[in-house]
Amino acid sequence: MQEPKMTNAVYINRDLSWIEFNRRVLEEAQDPTTPLLERIKFLSIVSTNLDEFMSVRVAGITDQLKAGYAKKDFTGYTPEGLLRRIMKRTGKMVQEQYKTLRELSRALAKEGLIFTDYDDLTASQKKQMDPYFHDFVFPVLTPMAVDQSRPFPLVHSLHLYLAVTLLREGDDPEEEPYFAIVQVPSNLPRAVQVPSRANSAKREYVLLEDLIEEHIQSLFAGYIPVSVDPFRLTRNADLTLDEEGAEDLLEEIEKELKRRRWGSPVRLEVRKGFHPYALEMLKEEFEIEDNVIEIDGPIDLSYLMRFALALPGFDHLRYPKLEPVYPREFDETDDFFGVLRARDVLTYHPYESFEAVSDFLDQASEDPQVMAIKMTLYRVSGNSSIVRSLAKAAEAGKQVTAVVELKARFDEERNIAWARQLEKAGCHVVYGLVGLKTHAKILLVVRQEQDGLRRYVHVGTGNYNDNTARLYTDVGLFTSHPVIGEDASVLFNEMTGYSAPHDWQAFGVAPTDMKTKLFELIAREADNAAAGKPARIIAKMNSLSHQEMVDKLYDASRAGVPIDLIVRGVCCLKPGVAGRSDTITVRSIVDRFLEHSRIFYFENGGDPQVWLSSADWMTRNLTRRIELMCPVFDPHLRDMLIQILRLSLNDNVKARVLLSNGQYVRESERAEAQAAAMTPFRSQFEAMDIVTWKKWRATF
CATH class of the missing domain: 1.20.58.310 (Polyphosphate kinase N-terminal domain)
Known part of the structure; x- marks a missing residue:
């Protein structure tokens, strides 16, 4: 079809x-x-x-x-x-x-890294692999038979299994076979290094499922394996929560996580040549017919990440290691508060170290003048210094409030663990508002000073996660600006109490008014363009899929506003359509680091406004989440954000441009006539140099 x-x-x-x-x-x-x-x-x-x-x-x-x-x-x-x-x-x-x-x-084989079929190993290598199987693999394997007395066992989503078809010794081969499954242990390396061949410096690896298949007879004494076939099932992973009726949201989510194991089957992956009897058994059990994917190779290539990260040596096959620089504004002082009383500070991760955020919070936890700390936590790393600092602050008697998002998909269990740890330390832990995910990234510190209470705020585009801060590009703003501080206090009161929606002085907050504020900013640019005033919109985000937002951008384009969108992932807007989006460009940058920052620029008749935000322009962000959009008032920091946008707009190495037919092409391919004379410009590499030397300038 x-x-x-x-x-x-x-x-x-x-x-x-x-x-x-x-x-x-x-x-x-x-x-x-x-x-x-x-x-x-x-x-x-x-x-x-x-x-x-x-x-x-x-x-x-x-x-x-x-x-x-x-x-x-x-x-x-x-x-x-x-x-x-x-x-x-x-x-x-x-x-x-x-x-x-x-x-x-x-290509790996040429570098001496070889993935070998088990059958291609020498007899000596196979013999040397036997102890590894019997000592480390065999003890954790569990063969699970399926027959009249033993129903089909639970098959976990996205785990690798072996379907084993068997005959009893002496049975007629024409008889119906026996059937069992074996889970391939996920806590053992999938790529198993094999002892080297004689006089060879090459490293050889076999896959764990192939090693198990070679020794499958040891699990089924008295039976003859007819076939051993890998498969993997994907289940529906969405949580279905009745938050209104849940007396304890934490307990309700724990129950749903257990029910997720039985989510309805969505996809069945099987290796090419799968035994017909085994396949029918799986299709009947999972009630799946159409979405059966035949794989010509190893099922589930996610193991390659672990292989690449754990492989010692071979640094010539990797990017040079990036050592984030510590933000210069904080580098020569231990007094974060003194710096922020004098000026705002912007950090750009991963080029600048996330340790500045951790150190700021750690100083606040120990400072006797700090009265209260309030913070949102969406995705936290496995060994978080952020959580330790919050716990230390609470144990020191400070008022500590953590708004923990338990419904952060696939991080629910980890967030439950941190929530309990914080509660034990004496923190006030709040799970947000019913029906809304808390996705805003904000930290508020309230400090008693000589002239009264002062608020210090950190607002970011990314999660408070030291691991992803090394892999994602994000920006964060440190400020003691009184207007931002007042809005921050009100925002936390809304998230933890019964405060009515606020008339924000600086912030745009979803789901109450961010969408309206963005629409007004876009409409203002359209009005300025129609009046002959300077007008321009530049927006950097992960996704753009909200229909009304797309329509507002179309309206602005028809009014003559130049619009440059830097959208890493999903984009439902079509650029370059005559009479609708002639003035709109869309580009996506996929490179070493995951582009994650959300930055919005509005020309405002020659007096530019720049915002950083936690929100993409998607329906869920604008209507079903607590999101934050914060203006940057400091002219120097505004220039820094403009420079970040400029880097993305000038990228001609890793940027792909969206065409009006929905296809993406590399910038260099789009401008073939100019490609030969084009000086390569790779935004992430340029950012490393700029951050290191603080060579910021605001030009387009």
């Missing part, structure tokens, strides 16, 4: 746009100018991205189909038509992914 034609030329479908984003990630794995082990990591990211997409987005579409929902979305797709197109596009992507894996495996 052919793919349906685009049913609405005005918008790009959100899910199809996401697929194009993941294709751009795959292109990084295919780029020969990217270091080899970094390409391996990008290939792993493609897999984990697709897993989440299937377990959330595709699962939701599948639920719509089961419920008989057939209404078109604003891009013109019914759930049935959209699912059909998604499966066709993701199927092609998976084929391309495994073609890339084969190419990268050949």
Whole structure:
């Protein structure tokens, strides 16, 4: 069946746009100018991205189909038509992914890193692998038979299993076989190093499932294995919470996490050549027929990330290590408060160290003049200094409030653990407002000083997570500006108490007024353009999918406003459409670090305003989450943010430009006539140099 034609030329479908984003990630794995082990990591990211997409987005579409929902979305797709197109596009992507894996495996082999089929090992190597299997693997394996007395065991989502088809010794081969499954341990390395061949310096690896398959007889004494086939199931991972009726949200989420294990099956991946009897057993048990994906290679390539990170040596196959610089404003003093009384400070991660945030909070926890600390926590790292500082502050008698988002998808269990730890330390832990996720990133410190109470605030575009701060590009603002401090206090009161929506002096806050404020800012640019005044919009974000927001940008474009959008992932807006979006450009940058900062620039008739935000321009961010948009008042810091935008707009190495037909092309491909004379400009590499030397300037 052919793919349906685009049913609405005005918008790009959100899910199809996401697929194009993941294709751009795959292109990084295919780029020969990217270091080899970094390409391996990008290939792993493609897999984990697709897993989440299937377990959330595709699962939701599948639920719509089961419920008989057939209404078109604003891009013109019914759930049935959209699912059909998604499966066709993701199927092609998976084929391309495994073609890339084969190419990268050949490149690794040239570097002396070889993934070997178990059958290709020498007899000596196989013999040397036996102790590893019997000492480390065999003790944690559990064969699970399926028969009349033993029902089908629970198969966990996104875990690798082996389907084993067996005959009893002496049975007729024509008889119906026996069936069992074995889970491949996820707490052992998937890539197992094999003892080297004689006189060889090369490192060889076999996959753990192949090692288990070779020794499968040891699990089924008295039976003859007919086939051993890897498979993996993807389940619906969305939580279904009745927050109104939940007496204790923490306990309700814990229950839902347990129920997630039984989420409805969405996708079944099987290795090419899967035994027909075993496949029918799985399809019948999981009640899945259509979304069965045959994989020509190892199922689940996420193991490549662990392999690349854990591999010792081979630094020539990696990016040079980045050592974040400590923000110069704080580098020569231990008094954060003294610095912030004099001026605001902007930090740009990962080029500048996240330790500045941790150190600021740590100083606040120990300072006897600090009266209260309030903070939002969305995704926190596994060993968080942030949590330790909050606990220390509470134990010291300070008023500590943590607004913990328990519903941060796939981080629920970790956040529950931190919430309990904070409560034990004496912190006031609040789980946000019913029906809304708390996604704002803000820290408020209230300090008693000679002239009265002073508020110190940190607002960021990224999570308070020291691990992701090394991998994501984000900006953070430290300030003691009284207007921002007053708004911060009111925001926390809204999140923890019964305060009515506030008339904000500086902030834009979702879901109450951020959308309206953005619409007003966009409309003002349109009015200025119509009046012949300077007008321009530059917006950097992760995703743009809110229909009304797209329409407002179309209106501004028709009024003549130049609009540059830097959207890493999903973009439902079509640029360059005559009479609708002639003045709009859209570009996406996929590079070493995950572009994560949200920065909004409005020309404002020649008096530019710049905002940083936690929110993308998506429906969920603007209507179903507590989000924050904060202005940057300091002219020097505004210039720094403008420079960050300028870097992205000038990137001609890793930037892809969205065309009016919905396709992305590299900037260099779009301007072929100029490519030969084009000086390569890679925004992330330039940012490293700028941050190191603080060479900020505000020019476009």
